Amino acid sequence: MRSRYTAYFLGNAKYIIKSTHPKNIDYQGNTILWEKEILEFSQNYTFEKLSILEFVENEPTSYVTFKAQINYKGNDHSFTEKSAFEKINNVWMYLKAVNI
Secondary structure: OHHHHHHHHHOOHHHHHHOEOOOOOOOOOOHHHHHHHHHHHHHHEEEEEEEEEEEEOOOOEEEEEEEEEEEEOOEEOOEEEEEEEEEEOOEEEEEEEEOO
């Protein structure tokens, strides 16, 4: 989770795409358009802090609950999410957000 947050902070869209599970609802086959959307998001938001609240490691699926403090044009857009990650070929991939 930290690496994905950092990738958004740095505008590293290729990493976000590479670390997104193919079964994720936001997964797009058109990576050129997807990369553009990620870069727009990264450029328009200010990423202030990531706090890991809980980590439950299991295989093949692990869960991370976190709080992301972000702003859009001075307005707070912080959120808390529980994310599911699934290991594929020994690499953790972001699968989905899970209701808390």
